Amino acid sequence: MYEIVVKQDIAPKEKLLDVYAPQIAKKSQAGQFVIIQTHDEGERIPLTLADWDTERGTITIVFQEVGKSTALLGAFEEGDSIFSVVGPLGRPSHVEKFGMVVCVGGGVGIAAVHPIARALKEAGNHVISIIGARNKELLIMEEQMRLASTELIVTTDDGSYGFHGFPTQVLKDMLDDKKPIERVIAVGPVPLMRFVGLTTEPYGVKTIVSLNPIMVDGTGMCGGCRVSVGGQTFFACVDGPEFDAHLVDFDGLVKRQRAYLHQERCAMDRYQENE
C-alpha cells in the first residue's frame, strides 16, 4: 500500500498527489511513468512521474479526472493509501547537452514535461519551455516550470493569460526567427503532439513526443500499448514512451485510444450512479 502524503487540487478536475514510494523515488528518471491501481480489483492506469524526492521518499503524480479510474484516484485524501504503484517504467528521456532545446507542455502534459525540462537544463542546455492551457484556470505548474527552464513562455487558447494562441504558434515564430533550436520535446494531448511534429518537420528539427496509448501491464507483455513508428511496431511501455514525432502514426494512435470508448463511458456512468 502506498500512502498519499500530499493532495492538492491544482486546477478544475486536475489533482497533484505526493505518494510515499521510496524505492520508486530512488530510481526515477525524467520521462518515466508508474502504473497505479487504486483498489485490488481496480484498472491499471499509467501516470507520468511529475517529480520525486529521494529524501522524503515520495513521488509526485499529476492527473486529470477523465474517467472512472482517475475519478477514484481523485477521491482519495491525504492519509489514504493506493493499492499498488509499479515503477519506474519506460525508458528515461535522452538527456545530453544538445544546445538550445524547446520543451512544449500542453494541459496536464505540463506536469510530464517538467522533469524533462529540468534534466535538460541541468545537463547544460538552454531550455525554452512553452506551456499552454485552454485558459488561465487550467494552467498548472507555472512556477515549477519557470525554475526548470532557462526561459518560459505561457500560452492560453482563449488569451486569458500569456500569449493568446497555441504553443505551436510560438514555436513556429521561433523557427522562422532562425533560433538555433537543436531539439524539441512535446508532451500533451495527441493533437498538440501531432501539430508540434508538423510544425518542426519542414525545419528539420528533431522532435520527440511522449505517447499515451492504452496500457495494461506496462512491461511489454500484453501488447495493448503498441504503436506504429516509421512503419515498425513498438510497445510504448518498454520501447518508449518517447518516440520521434516525425515518424509516429498518429491516426493509428488515436484509433487505438478510442477502442474502448463505449466500455469507458459505461464504467463512468455506473460509477456516477453509485456515488
Ligand SMILES: Cc1cc2nc3c(=O)[nH]c(=O)nc-3n(C[C@H](O)[C@H](O)[C@H](O)COP(=O)(O)OP(=O)(O)OC[C@H]3O[C@@H](n4cnc5c(N)ncnc54)[C@H](O)[C@@H]3O)c2cc1C
Ligand atoms: C505513459 C503514459 C503516461 C500518462 N501520464 C498521465 C499523466 O501524467 N496524467 C494524466 O492525467 N494522464 C496520463 N496518462 C493518461 C492516463 O493514463 C489516462 O487518462 C487514464 O488511464 C484514464 O483512465 P480512466 O479510467 O480515468 O478513464 P477512461 O475511462 O479509461 O477514459 C476516459 C476518457 O479518457 C480518454 N483516455 C483514456 N486513456 C487515455 C490516454 N492514455 N490518453 C488520452 N486519453 C485517454 C478516453 O478516450 C476516454 O474518452 C498517461 C498515459 C500513458 C500511456
Ligand code: FES
Ligand atoms: S502495456 Fe502491455 S505491452 Fe505495453
